Amino acid sequence: MDAESQKRFREFVEGRSAALLRTAVLLTGGDRHAAEDLLQNALVKAAGRWSRIEDPEAYVRQVLYRQQIGRWRLKWPRREVAVAEPPERPGADTAGGADLRMVMRAALARLTPRQRTVLVLRYFEDLPEADVAGILGCTVGTVRSTTHRSLARLRALAPELADLGPAAAEAAPSRDIPPVEVRP
Amino acid sequence: MNVDRLVRETLQEQAAEQPGPPGDLAGRVLAARRRRRTRAVTGAALATAALVAAAVAVPALDSSDPGRRDVRPAGRPDVVAHPDQAVPRDFVAAGRVGMAGYAAFRDMRQRNGDEVLVRSYWLLNPRTQKYEKADDRWAWVAVAPGMRTAAVLEGELPARRIGLLDLASGEVTRWITPAHPAAAVEWSPDGKRLVATTYSKNPDRLVKVPGTSPAPQQHFSRTGWVVVDAASGDVGPFRELPQTPGEKDGGYAGVARQDLHWSHDGSRLYVQQYEGPRGRNYRDWYTMAGDRTAAPEGERHAGWPRAGLSPDGKLLAADGTTEGSPILDPRTGKQIARVPSSEQLAWADSNRLIALSCGPGPCTGKNEQRTRLVLVTVGSDRTVPLTALRERPKGYKGVWSPMLTTR
Structure with a gap:
């Protein structure tokens, strides 16, 4: 990621992470630590495709939701x-x-x-x-x-x-x- | 009221109660991404933004001297493993290297909005051969080769003085006070000197800046370094080395710590850098006089792994992934072997490495967040687990990080 992309990524995270974290907390049923994990994983994925993402917020939200369901699949016995x-x-x-x-x-x-x-x-x-x-x-x-x-x-x-x-x-x-x- | 309306109101209320995200989330994310690409050991939790010193010191051996080849004292087991312990309780070792202790950290949110990363240490009690929680006074611990002495920094970093702690008695036998406060110390490979990286503020503190974003920000306050002679306590001349603009770009793990480390032979120092022009990790090298210099022969192709050059100087551990890691010819940078581990921490001898690896079973990409300490052999696919998959000590945010040194 070049310096300009990093700047835009930082601006996005600064501006939107509070709202994204609120959604993540709801997805994890109020587990704040799990929510922070979930959001960071989604943001890492977004950072990896940053130059190709048209709508970062929609992308991160989609990753949040799908990751959450993925966890459910992995952790079926302890759902x-x-x-x-x-x-x-x-x-x-x-x-x-x-x-x-x-x-x-x-x-x-x-x-x-x-x-x-x-x-x-x-x-x-x-x-x-x-x-x-x-x-x-x-x-x-x-x-x-x-x-x-x-x-x-x-x-x-x-x-x-x-x-x-x-x-x-x-x-x-x-x-x-x-x-x-x-x-x- | 309908049940769907209550669901809606409950979710809205719960969302509205949430405090803001942790400080410098973008920096942490970028750092985690770098680590995934390079080490393939993810910082999935914000917690795993671990920056705990793996005090890896591998003394250079003169391979032409047959008397010094076998460093194993008679009767000492070659491998001491506890593959059932997810948080180590009993001594772990392989070959010439032992785990002198381990560290874990917490993010402490301050009343003024700052966030401070605070480390705790567990050190080997030489009498019981068990790990015990170290004094909470110690904000930084580096165990010397031989595992008899540790250098400690106390209180909030940077610390005014460096203590030399006798690990058997738990007493500080000497205090050394450099002119500049230090936030990191690392032993030279021969265990005779310490390099202290000096900072004007705590590099592990994210600072709330009024009038800016709600999240606390990293700051850059490295001032330079000094070398300390452990036997005499003499402090060498201060070498000024503020962080460069390149180093300020991101800052590893979301905090602004960039410490000095020793070369394989103890003749130069380096600062680890991430993702250079070709996307590779590299090191900025300095002479003991503080001047920029070229990499020492044998370490030109060194990347992230602290294991670096093998004791006989013939192999170099390079950046790997969960699929495995290359072992390079240090002269040419060409790959000559692969080992089935993701991050190489220390050479147990000239052919074996103590490393982190996911498993049991092959890494799938889904379990790379969880790794265990293993022993791998160059030229073999065999992995000998030394611990169970690492877990976080109770009450801590991240898994423990091993502190390895020669025993």
Whole structure:
């Protein structure tokens, strides 16, 4: 990488790394160290192809998502993130939004990386299903089924969420679900 | 509320709580990339931006003197391996070289926004032959050939004085105070002198600069070096050597440390440089008077590996990858053999190297982040594991780095 490319790379990292790290933390279920690893690996890859990348942010994000799913593939037997303590169950009179979000956060940390990645893309990045499918290299049907199963898994992990209304993705599961691609 | 809305709000809240990225992330990334290309030992974690001194010192042997060829005392095992230990507990050695200790580091975020890389050391207790955590006072430790004495720097670097620590008693037997503070010391191959690289600020501190980016920045404060005579404590003349513009470009591992190292024969000093004009690692050489000079014969083709020239001067360990590493003819730079390891640390004898290698099994490119200490033999595919795949000591960010020296 020549001096000018290095300068542009540094500017990109300085400007965008905070946002990229936020996404990485969500992908890793709140594990900050793992998120820093994930982001650094993605940036190293980007640095290696810097002169050929047209949209660095899109490239790094794609690497982040796909790396995360790659980890899931490699670590299938230990796909659930261990949590030190079970999520606290809010009492009936304290079940406000903040408590529910804490419950949800703990439940998200216990999803598989792939399930979490799909939810981050759909609900944090606000991407349509077709875009998520393109990023992850799978079909729209797989995105739909994974979303559906991920939300169902969240409910199973946190009974406190039972009173919540169904999401659109839950209400209308796709018929073109492939045979169990993501096991809960 | 719908479950998808709660997911959305939870993710947004969690994202908003995150503090900024670690300091000089771009520098760390560029450094990690250089290491991947050259050593193929990745710094996948930000943590593995290890810059711990592998105090490798291999005394030059006179191969014409048959009495000095076999450096193994009778009764001493040639290889002492603990392939079950991911964090070493018991002494590890092969041939003439032993692991005098190891180091690991932490990134300490300061209240003012600075970040300081702090090392901890574990040193061999000569009585028990086990590694024990060294005093936290020591910010830098370099064990001398023979493994009886270590040079230590205390407190936050750069340190005003250099201590000579007796490893058996744990006592500092002498303090030496150069005129300029030092942030690194390295023993000469014969164990008689020390080169101290001097800095005006801590090169391992990333500094928050008001009015600039939120991440703390590296800074460049090397002032030069001095050579110290260990027996007398005499400090030689100060040689000024601030960092060059080229050295400031990136800065290895995201911090601004660029120390002086000894040549194979102890007659010159060098600063390791990365990715020169042809994309190769190279060394800038200096005479003991501080003048730029050519590489010594035999080290012209030296790259990253600290093992460098073999004790008999006939082989040179060169930059490798996870696929293996070339062994060069030091006179021509031509490859004459390959060894199945990724980073060569020290010559156990004229034909065997202590190195880092992934495995067990062939390196696949996926596990290059995890390596173990091995013994490899030039001309053989056989790898003898000396430790298990390295893991980080509890509470530390990176895996341990071996400190090797002659035993």
